[in-house]
Amino acid sequence: MxxxxxxxxxxxxxxxxxxxxxxxxxxxxxxxxxxxxxxxxxxxxxxxxxxxxxxxxxxxxxxxxxxxxxxxxxxxxxxxxxxxxxxxxxxxxxxxxxxxxxxxxxxxxxxxxxxxxxxxxxxxxxxxxNCLGIMNTSRNLNASFAHISPLPGKVAFLSQSGAVCTSVLDLAHRENFGFSHFISLGSMLDVDFADMIDYFGSLDHVSSIVMYMESITNIRNFMSAARAASRLKPIIVLKSGRSAAGARAAASHTGALAGVDGIYDAAFQRAGILRVNEFEELFDCSEFLAKQPHPSGPGLAIVTNAGGPGVMAADALASHGMEPVEFTPETLARLDKILPQNWSRGNPVDVLGSTDPGAYMEAVKICTSAPEADGVLLICSPAGTMDTLGLAKALADHLKTAPCPVLTAWIGGDNVIKARQIFNQSGVATYDSAERAVKVFKDLYQYGRNLEMLSEIPVRADVRLKIDREHADRILGQARKKGERSLAEAEAKSLLLAYGIPANQTKIADSEKTAIELSWQTGFPVVLKICSRDILHKSDCKGVALDLKTPEEVKTAYRQILGDAKKSFPDADIKGVTVQTMQPTPDYELIIGAKKDDHFGPVILFGMGGILTEIFRDSAMGLPPLNQSLARQMIEKTKISTVLKGFRNIQPVDRTRIEEILIRTARLVTDFPEIKAIDINPLVVKDGTLTAVDARVLIAPADVASPMHLIISSYPRQYEKQETTVDGHDFFIRPIRPSDADLLLDHFCSLSPRSIYMRFFSPQKKLSRQMLIKLTQIDYDREIALVALMGDGPAQEMVGVCRIILYPDGTQAEFAMAISDHWQGRGIGSSLLKACLRAAWDKGIKRVMGLVLAENTQMLKLGKKLGFTIARVSESSEYELVIEYEQMKMV
Missing domain, CATH: 3.40.50.720 (NAD(P)-binding Rossmann-like Domain)
Structure with missing residues (x-):
């Protein structure tokens, strides 16, 4: 307010x-x-x-x-x-x-x-x-000391830099596009990016949000706000400070790969934000969004009056991993009818420099109406007899009603300046090169693709991860008690095994004799590795001996490893060596890791492993919590992912197994905020089997308890509970999950028209896909949604849903509930609402409210039973139910 x-x-x-x-x-x-x-x-x-x-x-x-x-x-x-x-x-x-x-x-x-x-x-x-001020064009408000005011528009612009504000204002006037709001945030003592994204996300007349950013405060709030708003409108950011941020590294492979700037990339993608790298790119995308909708797909048609610029545009697409859209025979036939016999007969459409502007116009109409085209790039250069200015004038009116997004690139100097001005005055996005236009198209298509992936409905999987959290807690608890900063390799692997992450058996030997005995038990050949928490990279001191086939070789290797280690790290606390089975030569090696960043919390990493990990730097990052879809996206970003499918004599790997290991790693660092870093490197792959043959875990005291160390709210397992109906049927209450879409749809279909009206206050015939996504893919920081489930496996049934949606002030919320008709009156609604109110109390919500229709006597009766105050809404057939913080505590 x-x-x-x-x-x-x-x-x-x-x-x-x-x-x-x-x-x-x-x-x-x-x-x-x-x-x-x-x-x-x-x-x-x-x-x-x-x-x-x-x-x-x-x-x-x-x-x-x-x-x-x-x-x-x-x-x-x-x-x-x-x-x-x-x-x-x-x-x-x-x-x-x-x-x-x-x-x-x-x-x-x-x-x-x-x-x-x-x-x-x-x-x-x-x-x-330390800010420039604020501007709101819809209110004719310019409360700033800027040298000019923005033109009216639908783009909201935010910046920490006043100089960037004034530069964007100048350029926007030149290109004739406007803004709904223009806000200089300065030092962000109070109002920050999260506040503004929340606010602009709620305004229908704001179509997109563009930001220049130097730093983020309240990152969890920022991620929550951005994830909510990006589903409704594009958010574009230019984050400066790439090189300075990248200078930070940690003493592990994961730390070296997960530079802070890379973490920003992962965070922005997870939030559905498009990140651009240059000021020009920020401005170009802003101009496009001010004048056109973002493209819905990758299919770009190119129309040009000269072959060279068309080839340059195709090359620019290829540099981004894209190709010009392939025209259908129908589109080609239509173009054949209006173009010279020697036209390019493909995409790019080269209409030739000698062709009259009328034919160019007809080609544009055909391409913009082609169903396979998601966007059209029009290129014109002062070649042949083409009247570049006259063509721009003829196109300007037509492009206002084009059925798909259109970009123009009138290439040249003084001869085309007036043509570009025509486009700007008509609200057509125009650029001075084909490459700039292609980059804008690529950026905004990628935004749409990221949004699709964020909105993907996961496949329902009823298999719960089997983990031994108690054993993991004992391992870490003992290390904490001793004041250790890292786990020994054997302890690290035991921790991984507790979370179902495959690792080879590792035993510690503190003498030559023990090393030989353990080698006999393990079975020759064996591997010896230096065992010391103070030596993070064993190869730094020749701390690994491979393929030891006899007791004599073990004895010699033991002496050599300890001697070299003491020489290289004289102050290290050396426990001896670890003894492990010699693994067969791997097909290839992977790395899976985690790093706890000071600002972003845990970051998960996947990529090509081995000793050259930091040289090839083929890796991708993600933020916990992870699900199968997010894990799959991480894997697909890497080049090594192509090998996972199988290559020549290398067997394919079950990719779902790698996805599961990533999910388990994310769960481990979610459950234990004291984990500072995990390196599983190498995770060897042999004949499709995965084994962690080396692992290190760094730990440090945690400032906050799980899961508040994450920047994305995780699934709140603490609200899972078993309950029984008043007539003896067991049911399970838990938070809703993204994979519950099918269950929720079935639940909606189980409701009578009367029950639907009681819940939604209007007749609803069906739930759209968008509504299903909204109701299942929730932010647990903003909403509490608990479901009641009957049965198990494929026959499981969702019989009730209760939600408490938080208001922006974080102190008030409203509730809503629906119970399947044939399960009403059996105590399910009471159990759900009680559980939701307890969760609201946990979050510090001071007041929960809800509107109930007068004929919904069951809900009114339940509200009175739970301690809600009930009051008739003036001149309405509704009652308002309100419960305060102290009453919630007693429910």
Whole structure:
């Protein structure tokens, strides 16, 4: 509510307003006037009696009228007191233009702490400090000191950099496209990207969100907001700092591969965000989204008046792993009728430089209406007799109603500038090269593809992972008790085995004699490896001896390994060696790992393994929790994935087994936040069998308990429970899962029209695929959805669903529930609602509310039984049920 008032104010106070041309206070006042802001403006500055003809006030406390927001442009030292006064005056928020916050050091950080201490008691939202200001074109609001105002549009733009804001504004004016909002977030003391994505995601008139980002605060909130909004509208980000972020590494293969910038890539993809790498790319995508819908598929048709540029466009597509769409015989036949005999007869469509503009126009109409085309790129260069300006004029009107997205690339200098201006004035996306246009098409198609993968309904799998969490807890507990920072190899493999991750048997020998005895027990040939928590990479000290076939070889190897280790690492605590079976020569080697990042929490890694892992760097990353679909996507990003299918004399691997190992690894680091890193390298592959022959696990004290160390909410297993109906039927309550789509659909079909009306307050004949995805693929940070299940296996039936949906303020929520007709009145609804209320209480929800139709007497009776207060909604046939925090605790 406060953010809505902040961005849609009826009145604005400008604290630090001035009349000196060139000052920030003057520029803010000037922008408010020139954009035609219709609300009241209150200049505040003790130096002036009036500013720009409006009476000025010495202090905001002197105004005495209701205000929605204030823009503050005063020295930083005065701002805590000003913020307190704004809160007392009932403002929704403030925009702090002033610099002098944390960017100046400890003194500035202390100043920011004081500002928030004054803002929080009033729930006053703060944008900035050190920002350019905010703009909302639908309200004619320009509360900034920008040199120009944005044109109206549907794209919301967010930036931490004021300089990027002004640059984008300049370019947008040149290309004639506009924005719904233009927000400079500055230091993000309070309002951050997550807040803004949540807000813009809820606005129907905002079609897409574009961001320039330097850092993320509250990453879990950011991921939650982005995952919700990206399903509704495109989100594009340019994240700077690639090289600086990539400089960080850890003392493990996984750490070296999982640089911070790569983690941002994984996080953005998981959130459904399109990441671009250059400012030009950010701007080009922004322009396209402002003028066109994003393409629904990869099929790009290319029309050109010259062969060379068409080939360049095809090459650009190939560089992104794409090809021009293949035309159907019907499309080719239509083109044959209107083009010269020697036209290219394929895609790109080369209409030839001597062809008249009318034929080019007809080719465009055919290509844009071709069902196989998901987008069309029009290229024109000043070749032959083509009138580039006249063609642009002729195309401009037609392209406004084209049935698919269209990009134009009029290539050249002064001869085509006016043609590009025609396109810009007509709202047609235009670029100065075919390569730029192709990159935009690729980026926005990839966004759509990422969204499809996010919205994929997983195959239902009733098999639960069998893990021995107690054994794993004992291993890690003993290490924690001893203050260890890593597990010995044998302990690490035992931990993996507890979670069902395949590893070879490993025994520790602390003497030559024991090494020989264990070798006999294991069976020759054997492998000896140095056993020390202080030596992470055994190859650094010749700490591995392979294919030892006799006791004498074992004895010699033992001495050599310990001697070399002590020489290379004189301070290392060496326990002896491990004895393992010599594995046959592998077909190839993989790596599976996990790294706990300071900001992103655990990150899972998969790729090509072995000692050259860091050289070839063929790997992909993902964020837990993982499911089969997400694990499969990780695998498919790597080049080694092609070998998994089988190659020449190499047998194929059961890819579902690798997916399962990734899921189990993700579950392990989810369950134990003290795990800092896991390296399973190599995970050898021989004749389709997978075995971890080396593993290391690093640990450190955890700051938070599981699962709060994750940036994506995980499946809340704590709400699983067995229950019994009042007439003795057992049923199982658990949180809903993405794979429950079929069960939910069957449950919906089990409801009578009356029950459907009671639940949805309107007649619903079916659940669309989009609705099924929305109801099953939930964010457990934003929603509690518990289901009641009867039976097991294929015959399992969903007999009830109860939801509690959190409000944006995080303190209130509303509930809804539906029970299959033939199971009503047996206590299932009571059990579900109680379980949901307990979960809401766990989350700190202070109040849960719900609307119930007057004829739904069963629900009204249950509400009264559980302690809800019940009140008739004025002039309505509905009752509102409300339960407070203290009553929830007692349910």
């Amino acid at each position: 406060n953010l809505h008032r902040l961005f849609n104010p009826e009145s604005v106070a400008v604290i630090g307003a001035g009349e000196r041309n060139g000052s920030i206070g003057y520029s803010i006042m000037k922008n408010l006037f020139e954009t035609g802001f219709k609300g009241k403006i209150f200049p505040v500055n003790p130096k002036y009696k009036q500013v720009m003809g409006i009476p000025a006030f010495s202090d905001i406390r002197d105004i005495g009228e209701a205000m929605d927001m204030a823009v503050i442009a005063t020295p930083m030292t005065h701002i805590p007191e000003i913020v307190d006064a704004c809160g007392n005056a009932g403002l929704a928020g403030v925009v702090i233009i002033s610099s002098g916050g944390k960017e100046t050091g400890e003194k500035g950080r202390d100043m920011e702490r004081r500002i928030m201490e004054k803002a929080r008691p009033h729930n006053l939202r703060v944008i900035g400090p």
